[in-house]
Amino acid sequence: MFSNIALRAVLKSSVGALRESAAIPRTCCSALLSGTRFSGASGSFALPAPVRHYARTARKKVAGPESQLSDLPPTMLKLDYTAVPLAQTTDDVVKRLLSLELAxxxxxxxxxxxxxxxxxxxxxxxxxxxxxxxxxxxxxxxxxxxxxxxxxxxxxxxxxxxxxxxxxxxxxxxxxxxxxxxxxxxxxxxGITYTFPPEYYRRVTRRWLAKKALCIKVFEEVQKKKKAEKLKLKQSTEAAKTQTASP
The missing domain is CATH 1.10.287 (Helix Hairpins)
Known part of the structure; x- marks a missing residue:
């Protein structure tokens, strides 16, 4: 029952909208297309201006690097026929077939x-x-x-x-x-530009930095220990020399 009532309400509203659209005079078509406001029986409303879809402009091709084959003249003979003496004195049509123009x-x-x-x-x-x-x-x-x-x-x-x-x-x-x-x-x-490779290729990470700092710290501690041992050994040798020199 409720569905029938809702359906009737929708049909009445659509019929009313069609009647209002039919009441709009034809002289207002240009005004509607231009995007101006229009006042009718049901009130004032405005339609957006039509969007004109123009053709897309052609993209400009990016000029690439000059080809290494651009300096080869088209009249030059192919590699297989450069050492053949008959290819130099042959007909123009045959010479064109043997040249780089059709290679x-x-x-x-x-x-x-x-x-x-x-x-x-x-x-x-x-x-x-x-x-x-x-x-x-x-x-x-x-x-x-x-x-x-x-x-x-x-x-x-x-x-x-x-x-x-x-x-x-x-x-x-x-x-x-x-x-x-x-x-x-x-x-x-x-025409080769030789560049020297980098001294170190390893990627720097936090783990690598922490490990490097630890290695440096260990190296410094080892160097301090070696220096202390050398100093102790030097003092012991000097004490032994003084003992042997004394009567």
């Missing part, structure tokens, strides 16, 4: 590696020296950096890049200790 990224990277190796190798047959290994790792690291700038969520290539950086650090450290002049020339020709 893949891996072919361009291989040519860039050879250019970096030629800058630092000791002689023409040198392929296993530390300078050559540093040049190969440098080309690989820069290629990973360009890739990660576009695909920053590629965790696998990021891990490979960090492993290559650590390996290059080891080779540069070894080269710096053995042949410092070669180390300087490699850094200059390849």
């Amino acid at each position: 893949s990224h891996s072919e361009k990277l291989a040519l860039k590696k050879e250019q970096l190796i030629a800058k630092v190798q000791r002689d023409e047959s040198d392929r296993d020296s530390m300078e050559v290994k540093v040049a190969i790792l440098t080309a690989r690291i820069r290629n990973f950096q360009e890739h990660l700038h576009k695909h920053h969520k590629d965790k696998a290539n990021k891990r490979r890049m960090l492993m290559a950086i650590d390996k290059r650090k080891k080779w540069l450290k070894k080269l710096r200790l053995e042949r410092y002049d070669a180390f300087e020339s490699v850094c200059q020709h390849l």
Whole structure:
């Protein structure tokens, strides 16, 4: 019974609202859309101004680092055809097919590696020296950096890049200790900035600080004890010398 009474009350209120909305003149549509107040039979009310959804502006692309392959001219022949004399005198269409204009990224990277190796190798047959290994790792690291700038969520290539950086650090450290002049020339020709690693890598925590303070305190106490023992031994030796010197 109570549910029927509530249902009838809701229906009456909705019918009244529809009648009041029908009584609004059409001339007030512009006023309603502009957000102005309107006074009708049931009182005055105001509608909010319509929200205009404009198109979102295009985001500006962030300019990344310059590619290491940008200095390779497109007319240069691929690595496999540079030593072929017939490739220099062939037709223009064939020469274009053999040039870097239609080459893949891996072919361009291989040519860039050879250019970096030629800058630092000791002689023409040198392929296993530390300078050559540093040049190969440098080309690989820069290629990973360009890739990660576009695909920053590629965790696998990021891990490979960090492993290559650590390996290059080891080779540069070894080269710096053995042949410092070669180390300087490699850094200059390849554009590498060598930074010294920090002296200590351990993370500072409260536990580590407390343990360090305890170790320092123990060390000082041990040094005091050793100093007292040395002084006692010195006094005993001096007393023994005085006893032997006296008649």
